[in-house]
Amino acid sequence: MAYFQGQNAGHVDVRDGGLQLMISETEQTILSSCFLCGAVELPYHTDIEKKVRQKTGAVLSLVSPGVVLENMALAGVRVVELAGLAPAPFCGMILADFGARVTRVDRTKVAVAMDTQARGKRSVALDLKKPQGVAALRRLCVQSDVLIEPFRKGVMEKLGLGPDELLQENPRLVYARLTGFGQSGSYAKSAGHDINYLAISGLLSMLGRSGDDPHAPLNLVADFAGGGLMCALGITLALLERHASGRGQVIDASMVEGAAYVGSFVWKSRAIGLWNRPRGENILDGGAPYYGTYRTSDGKHVAVGAIEPQFYDQLVQGLGLDPATLPAQMSFSDWPELRRVFARAFASRTQAEWCQVFDGTDACVTPVLPLDKVHTHPHNRDRGSFLQDDQGEVSPRPAPVLSRTPASPDMSRDPFVGEHTRPVLEELGYGPDEIQQLLDSGAAECNKLAARL
Numbered sequence: 167m168a169y170f171q172g173q174n175a176g177h178v179d180v181r182d183g184g185l186q187l188m189i190s191e192t193e194q195t196i197l198s199s200c201f202l203c204g205a206v207e208l209p210y211h212t213d214i215e216k217k218v219r220q221k222t223g224a225v226l227s228l229v230s231p232g233v234v235l236e237n238m239a240l241a242g243v244r245v246v247e248l249a250g251l252a253p254a255p256f257c258g259m260i261l262a263d264f265g266a267r268v269t270r271v272d273r274t275k276v277a278v279a280m281d282t283q284a285r286g287k288r289s290v291a292l293d294l295k296k297p298q299g300v301a302a303l304r305r306l307c308v309q310s311d312v313l314i315e316p317f318r319k320g321v322m323e324k325l326g327l328g329p330d331e332l333l334q335e336n337p338r339l340v341y342a343r344l345t346g347f348g349q350s351g352s353y354a355k356s357a358g359h360d361i362n363y364l365a366i367s368g369l370l371s372m373l374g375r376s377g378d379d380p381h382a383p384l385n386l387v388a389d390f391a392g393g394g395l396m397c398a399l400g401i402t403l404a405l406l407e408r409h410a411s412g413r414g415q416v417i418d419a420s421m422v423e424g425a426a427y428v429g430s431f432v433w434k435s436r437a438i439g440l441w442n443r444p445r446g447e448n449i450l451d452g453g454a455p456y457y458g459t460y461r462t463s464d465g466k467h468v469a470v471g472a473i474e475p476q477f478y479d480q481l482v483q484g485l486g487l488d489p490a491t492l493p494a495q496m497s498f499s500d501w502p503e504l505r506r507v508f509a510r511a512f513a514s515r516t517q518a519e520w521c522q523v524f525d526g527t528d529a530c531v532t533p534v535l536p537l538d539k540v541h542t543h544p545h546n547r548d549r550g551s552f553l554q555d556d557q558g559e560v561s562p563r564p565a566p567v568l569s570r571t572p573a574s575p576d577m578s579r580d581p582f583v584g585e586h587t588r589p590v591l592e593e594l595g596y597g598p599d600e601i602q603q604l605l606d607s608g609a610a611e612c613n614k615l616a617a618r619l
């Protein structure tokens with residue numbers, strides 16, 4: 167049973183797999199099935215959504231009676247994320263956004279977490295070089311559904327935390343190993359970063375301007391598309407399979423293979439000749455004048471993607487050009503000249519003026535928006551595609567949008583390192599003296615600020 171005081175005092179009835187939220191008669195009764203993990207202290211009902219969401223992954227809001235609110239898709243899933251650089255934190259954030267309870271295990275003696283994708287997570291600081299720290303993590307994994315480990319091959323085994331040990335103690339555990347090169351192969355123990363994995367995937371050789379060296383698109387393809395996101399897919403698939411088998415398994419998420427898999431279209435479309443010209447001279451890699459970017463008179467840019475003839479015709483018309491004076495759309499040898507014609511045309515007006523010409527048409531012309539402008543663009547604004555958190559930071563909303571159980575990311579501040587060490591250890595059954603002993607030995611660390619969960 168949990169209570170909350172203050173305005174509209176009421177109480178929360180907790181039943182197996184269900185939560186009945188009785189708000190005072192002036193409010194409404196909300197019935198929602200959610201999986202509570204432990205008692206929920208709710209000081210004020212205005213915080214109730216945030217507290218219940220953080221604790222259970224259920225999304226509640228005051229609605230008329232009889233509307234049963236659903237859990238988020240991953241409500242009740244308990245995830246342990248070992249602190250890593252960028253891909254694993256992204257994987258953890260995805261799971262947290264969709265309702266999982268993600269506990270990040272940070273190193274001790276670390277002032278600030280480098281995890282910029284920490285929303286919705288808790289932080290426990292454990293020293294895994296100390297046996298008590300390893301013991302605490304093992305106990306956490308026994309009571310969890312998923313482990314995400316971001317280290318190179320062999321590190322977890324050295325700590326006595328390899329799959330053999332942890333799956334022995336918890337056969338239902340989904341043990342996700344997110345690495346650059348995978349758990350086997352000659353590079354398996356080598357250090358690397360996104361660009362290295364992208365290079366080995368083959369995709370980097372396809373990326374860059376004609377005549378230029380290969381160029382990586384930020385660290386998006388291997389770290390995130392082929393790394394964190396692919397690992398989250400693997401975890402979700404393994405959790406789905408576990409419903410039938412009742413068993414967990416190990417996920418070998420290699421960013422080389424994840425990136426290559428994301429790029430399957432490149433491999434699968436070589437036979438139709440889409441990539442048989444040199445880098446930067448094909449339709450989709452910057453070679454075609456109707457698939458690229460152009461500078462406008464105010465120094466901004468527009469993106470042009472008018473591939474199909476019927477859309478290309480609208481592009482030419484919008485630019486005010488006479489098709490009879492232009493070379494054929496697919497005349498490769500004339501593409502440089504065609505690009506010069508388009509460049510001159512686009513340079514004659516501002517980005518906003520071109521939007522007035524092309525918005526609402528099928529010419530496939532859109533403004534190139536800087537990060538600080540995307541959330542105010544009418545299309546993105548009307549959909550709510552970008553969120554502003556409690557600290558005023560704008561970032562993308564979770565994707566995709568599920569109609570009945572959409573993600574509801576936690577918009578409160580990121581956790582401090584070790585902020586939740588004490589409540590998590592208490593959840594694991596450690597008593598006050600045991601916790602103090604862990605803290606005194608340096609095996610665990612509590613952030614000075616009191617936990618807010």
Ligand SMILES: C[C@H](CCC[C@H](C)C(=O)SCCNC(=O)CCNC(=O)[C@H](O)C(C)(C)COP(=O)(O)OP(=O)(O)OC[C@H]1O[C@@H](n2cnc3c(N)ncnc32)[C@H](O)[C@@H]1OP(=O)(O)O)[C@H]1CC[C@H]2[C@@H]3[C@H](O)C[C@@H]4C[C@H](O)CC[C@]4(C)[C@H]3C[C@H](O)[C@]12C
Pocket residue numbers: 248250251252253271272273274280292293294295316317318321324325344345346347356357358359360361385389
């Ligand atoms: C974070 C920003 C973005 C980075 C993105 C970048 C482009 C990437 O591609 S990230 C993907 C990297 N690859 C992988 O994740 C694949 C799998 N992992 C690995 O291969 C390796 O982990 C590794 C190569 C990434 C790192 O190797 P390392 O030897 O360091 O570690 P491991 O071999 O894995 O072993 C881990 C050891 O740690 C021990 N451990 C783990 N947890 C604990 C614990 N809780 N307690 C105790 N010990 C623990 C474990 O036991 C292992 O020990 P052993 O080795 O003894 O076995 C970054 C972009 C720019 C960066 C900033 C910039 O560089 C400036 C600053 C530089 C400064 O030095 C740091 C701060 C910066 C601000 C820096 C911060 C960020 O890195 C960036 C912002």
